Amino acid sequence: MKAPPEKLIRTLKVLAFLVCLGPVFVLLWKGFVSRDGLGANPIDVITRSTGKWTLTFLLITLSVTPLRKLAGMPWLIRFRRMLGLYAFFYGTLHLMTYVWLDKFFDVHEMLHDILKRRFITAGMTGWILMLPLALTSTTGWIRRLGGKRWQKLHRLIYFSAAAGIIHFIWLVKADLRRPLTYGAVLAALLMYRLFAWIIGRTRRAALQQTVKA
Amino acid sequence: MLIKKPSDISSSEVTPKETYLNRRRFMIGAAAAGAALAGGFYLRDHLDTTSTVQAGGIKLSGIVKSPLSTSETPTSFKDITNYNNYYEFSTDKYEPNGASKDFRTRPWTVSIEGMVKKPKKLDIDSIMKLAPLEERIYRHRCVEGWSMVIPWVGFPLSALIKQADPLPSAKFVAFQTILAPDQMPNQKRAVLDWPYVEGLRMDEAMHPLTILAVGLYDEALPNVDGAPLRLVVPWKYGFKGIKAIVKISFTDSMPPTTWNRMAPDEYGFYSNVNPQKDHPRWSQATERRIGEFRKRPTLMFNGYADQVASLYNGMDLQKNY
Numbered sequence: 001m002k003a004p005p006e007k008l009i010r011t012l013k014v015l016a017f018l019v020c021l022g023p024v025f026v027l028l029w030k031g032f033v034s035r036d037g038l039g040a041n042p043i044d045v046i047t048r049s050t051g052k053w054t055l056t057f058l059l060i061t062l063s064v065t066p067l068r069k070l071a072g073m074p075w076l077i078r079f080r081r082m083l084g085l086y087a088f089f090y091g092t093l094h095l096m097t098y099v100w101l102d103k104f105f106d107v108h109e110m111l112h113d114i115l116k117r118r119f120i121t122a123g124m125t126g127w128i129l130m131l132p133l134a135l136t137s138t139t140g141w142i143r144r145l146g147g148k149r150w151q152k153l154h155r156l157i158y159f160s161a162a163a164g165i166i167h168f169i170w171l172v173k174a175d176l177r178r179p180l181t182y183g184a185v186l187a188a189l190l191m192y193r194l195f196a197w198i199i200g201r202t203r204r205a206a207l208q209q210t211v212k213a
Numbered sequence: 214m215l216i217k218k219p220s221d222i223s224s225s226e227v228t229p230k231e232t233y234l235n236r237r238r239f240m241i242g243a244a245a246a247g248a249a250l251a252g253g254f255y256l257r258d259h260l261d262t263t264s265t266v267q268a269g270g271i272k273l274s275g276i277v278k279s280p281l282s283t284s285e286t287p288t289s290f291k292d293i294t295n296y297n298n299y300y301e302f303s304t305d306k307y308e309p310n311g312a313s314k315d316f317r318t319r320p321w322t323v324s325i326e327g328m329v330k331k332p333k334k335l336d337i338d339s340i341m342k343l344a345p346l347e348e349r350i351y352r353h354r355c356v357e358g359w360s361m362v363i364p365w366v367g368f369p370l371s372a373l374i375k376q377a378d379p380l381p382s383a384k385f386v387a388f389q390t391i392l393a394p395d396q397m398p399n400q401k402r403a404v405l406d407w408p409y410v411e412g413l414r415m416d417e418a419m420h421p422l423t424i425l426a427v428g429l430y431d432e433a434l435p436n437v438d439g440a441p442l443r444l445v446v447p448w449k450y451g452f453k454g455i456k457a458i459v460k461i462s463f464t465d466s467m468p469p470t471t472w473n474r475m476a477p478d479e480y481g482f483y484s485n486v487n488p489q490k491d492h493p494r495w496s497q498a499t500e501r502r503i504g505e506f507r508k509r510p511t512l513m514f515n516g517y518a519d520q521v522a523s524l525y526n527g528m529d530l531q532k533n534y
Binding site for chain 1 (some may be wrong): 288494
């Protein structure tokens with residue numbers, strides 16, 4: 001497929017940027033405008049919404065490469081950084097909801113939680129793993145680290161997403177359908193990479209054989 | 214001689230300055246949106262104090278006030294009926310209200326059986342006349358860390374037990390929810406071990422605070438809160454309050470309880486509200502009262518220690534949680 005003109009890509013990026021802010025607008029709308037507000041437990045709603053969107057954006061970010069390869073749309077790479085930063089943005093809102101609205105900055109309580117409650121341990125791990133990725137998301141950092149090393153570092157997203165899904169599984173009391181759905185999508189996205197890697201290696205080996213012969 | 218060093222990044226991969234600045238704008242915007250959101254909710258929860266009662270159920274008559282009620286302000290009818298756990302209908306706390314709308318509570322019989330002198334089947338309408346209906350405004354503490362104040366209407370469970378006349382060998386009371394997968398969608402799936410079962414020790418069941426509720430806010434109990442008949446034990450976590458009861462049986466051994474079977478290390482048979490006994494998922498030291506912003510400390514036995522602590526004299530409550 002032919003790449004769309006530069007101007008269209010830019011317009012699409014602005015649109016994508018606004019669409020990705022949708023969940024925030026929905027929360028603001030419900031909270032301030034709609035008559036029912038955010039329901040009986042607004043903090044619970046904010047926590048769950050931001051958590052859900054963190055995982056969703058992680059999975060969308062991880063879909064970019066399979067999609068651009070399989071659908072032959074290499075220009076999709078231009079959206080990946082924004083999507084990844086949105087995952088970090090929602091993850092940070094999610095964490096701030098916990099730090100502020102749930103624990104009221106009680107460091108002792110939070111440390112106790114992180115050490116004792118495995119679902120919090122997993123969630124914290126997921127966010128911490130996103131941190132270096134967000135910090136090194138700039139072009140300057142890509143240049144500084146070098147493409148190869150930068151790419152290696154950014155494979156941390158696999159572990160961050162896995163930690164996020166484990167966080168979700170461990171938090172649910174019963175009925176694992178939702179967390180397992182997210183888990184299945186992540187598994188599929190990682191399987192794609194595994195197969196792509198195996199195929200790539202076989203091809204390289206075959207190529208070397210040809211060169212030698 | 215000029216040696217051209219290949220750059221490790223192709224120029225096509227370098228983000229144009231415009232996009233780079235966009236990103237900066239994005240991060241500032243995102244931070245501002247986050248701050249506005251959090252700040253807004255803080256204000257809203259502090260300024261919004263309306264709690265209108267919106268009910269449309271059948272009015273119950275002849276309700277007497279009870280000295281056992283708390284003087285705390287009851288949570289709004291709307292919040293009580295739109296935020297609760299009722300796993301038979303949905304595992305989402307916002308959904309059971311809608312999902313239980315068409316649940317049929319008539320005809321309804323409750324079977325009284327086991328170690329009793331007079332096993333029988335009671336019709337719900339005769340159960341409602343078993344004893345004078347009382348308003349009992351109780352604190353309600355969910356194991357998940359949120360709480361409400363609920364104006365139940367009901368009568369002491371002891372009134373029903375006395376009528377059933379249990380044998381002296383009966384030491385426990387077991388309760389069972391209706392099994393109606395055609396009406397309760399989650400009973401078609403293995404969410405929990407259906408039907409839901411609960412139990413109390415005989416002295417807990419006979420305690421004057423323990424009631425069978427048939428109403429809320431002077432009206433017949435809404436389906437979402439366990440109509441037509443549910444258990445309320447205010448010093449225990451909310452899940453002990455089994456809903457839509459069809460069977461009450463008397464036994465000499467500790468009966469199984471649903472959540473205990475599901476996760477024994479998380480939910481014990483007693484499940485008394487205890488801020489000192491940590492739960493693997495949630496700290497039980499504090500709770501969020503629905504409608505309040507700040508968390509408040511959780512009280513031992515949910516604030517009913519004076520009345521019920523003696524039931525557990527000599528018991529290690531860390532082990533018997």
